[in-house]
Amino acid sequence: MDKRLYSPKATKEIIEKYGFKFSKSFGQNFLIDKNILDKICEGANITKEDGVIEIGPGIGTLTQELCERAGKVVAVELDNRLIPILDETLFSYDNVKVIQGDILKIDIEDLIKTEFDNKKVKVVANLPYYITTPIIMKLLEERYNIEKIVVMIQKEVAMRIQAAPGGKDYGALSIAAQYYSNPQIIANVPKNVFIPKPKVDSAVIMLDVYSKPKFNVKDEKLLFKVVKAAFSKRRKTLVNALSSGGLGLEKDQIREILSKHDIDHRIRGEKLSIEDFIKISDAIYSIQ
Structure with missing residues (x-):
């Protein structure tokens, strides 16, 4: 299949073809806006020199764009019902590997070593809202060989991650994210660019991960x-x-x-x- 999935028509066709039913427990919302896809890829500054880990590729909408720009893409998808769909939508790309599994349980260090020769990678994702914080904190706390994380998440959470001291959004998540990285919201995303439409607005946030600890702390x-x-x-x-x-x-x-x-x-x-x-x-x- 050569159709680019950011077209609502193409997305609906592939969903209908496979009789795919959206799972609330997986928090599935598929993006149908080329402009937002471009902002994600440009925010991550992806080039043919880059290795990219994508979390939750869904039917492959963002994955297609990543494959066009990156040297290699490894997409980790939890929902095994999406694997045959990804086989079709990514068929024409030879620089992508799809892994069925839970990103919170996968050995990410080994994945980077095996798939990318232990070179620094970029992580890109349209994250399910219910599991956003555990995924981001795992990527930061474990200090994997990651240089940049660009994720679409609930706008409210993005504002908390970026918040400065003194405001109502500032809290433990702000401090943890800013201890390990420099976060910046790069796009606000309305509800109507997804199928199905979520109940909340989203935002794309970029976290430039510090290669060396920025802060000295005893413990x-x-x-x-x-x-x-x-x-x-x-x-x-x-x-x-x-x-x-x-x-x-x-x-x-x-x-x-x-x-x-x-x-x-x-x-x-x-x-x-x-x-x-x-x-x-x-x-x-x-x-x-």
Whole structure:
């Protein structure tokens, strides 16, 4: 099949041909807008030198565009009903490999080593909303050989990932994503460019992954434990949130740490930068 699937007509034809029924549990929404496809590929700056991992290719709409631009594409699809469809829609491309499996369970390090000779890759995806955060955090936390992640996700989540300190969107996810990468929303995506139409608006976000850690911290696990405690009860002051956050510290100890680093003890976690959290985390590490 040589038809490009960004045409609504072509998408409907292939769905009808295979009698495909959309699965709510897989969060399936197929993109039908060439302009958005171009923004995703251009945001990832894909060239023939690049190896690309695509998560959730669906019927292959974005995959076709990736194959046109990249050197090699490995597409990982969870829904085995889509494999025969992908065999047809990607038939004319010799630079693509489809793997049926769960990206959260696949050995990504081994995949990069085996399929891309351990060279840096780019990850591109139209992610199911229900599993967006676990996938993004796995890709970042494991520090795979990934240079860029460009994903279409729920707009609300994209805004949280990119949020700066002080706003209502800023939270633990903002800090985690910005600790490992430099995120930037590159496109807002309306509901009507999908089949079926989702209930929420989407956005394409690009995460430039730091090749070397940008921040120096004594204990990463402790840092994120502090962050989690600070945001677990957003209305509490930082002193109250941290003292009840399982860190084993009394309020007086926390006040002393904050005072030493000129941080107001009445402040809430949403006002603190990553650097502030690192100062607090390193101070706790030093007294434990």
